[in-house]
């Protein structure tokens with residue numbers, strides 16, 4: 001069977017330092033890949049390569065057997081990438097951010113008020129996001145994971161700034177996504193607190 005996502009012989013050089021080379025990885029529907037490593041090891045750089053946001057110094061990334069460059073539009077539609085930056089519009093409210101994403105990605109109707117309530121943002125939906133706390137802003141950002149229909153999620157340290165309740169809620173959402181054939185790549189500095197039977201881990205060594 002063709003892998004959902006596959007990287008072959010990836011190399012990445014930043015500021016004359018080889019972050020990684022000849023790196024292979026495979027991800028199938030229903031799998032969760034957790035990438036770990038010290039600060040500066042190259043986790044975010046690897047995620048950006050896998051998301052098609054940068055190109056490797058060597059090697060390639062295939063989605064459903066085809067190089068990303070040959071299917072940029074289809075890949076973008078199949079991917080939900082949430083990087084270090086929140087990606088929210090800080091001058092807009094949480095409700096407006098959700099409405100923006102739904103329009104931009106042509107997502108089906110959802111009860112945004114209900115979703116914000118589930119994410120612990122009830123009563124805060126009409127405040128410009130710049131006035132929310134770091135964890136509240138992160139919750140707004142992650143609301144996309146309840147809206148998107150993309151099968152592949154690539155998430156860079158999504159648990160940052162979240163309290164324990166929100167971390168558990170997000171991992172429950174991971175379970176739902178994996179159970180419906182989705183796949184997730186995530187970087188974290190902590191072990192996942194819930195059990196994921198399909199979990200694979202990749203430790204990126206810091207290379208000098």
Ligand SMILES: Nc1ncnc2c1ncn2[C@@H]1O[C@H](COP(=O)(O)OP(=O)(O)OP(=O)(O)O)[C@@H](O)[C@H]1O
Pocket residue numbers: 014015019037038039040041042043044045046
């Ligand atoms: N666009 C870039 N230009 C130059 N150097 C870069 C660029 N992106 C990353 N780097 C460098 O590559 C190295 C790896 O960065 P990266 O953000 O991938 O690490 P990380 O493992 O995600 O770290 P952290 O755990 O701190 O988030 C760092 O030394 C960084 O300075």
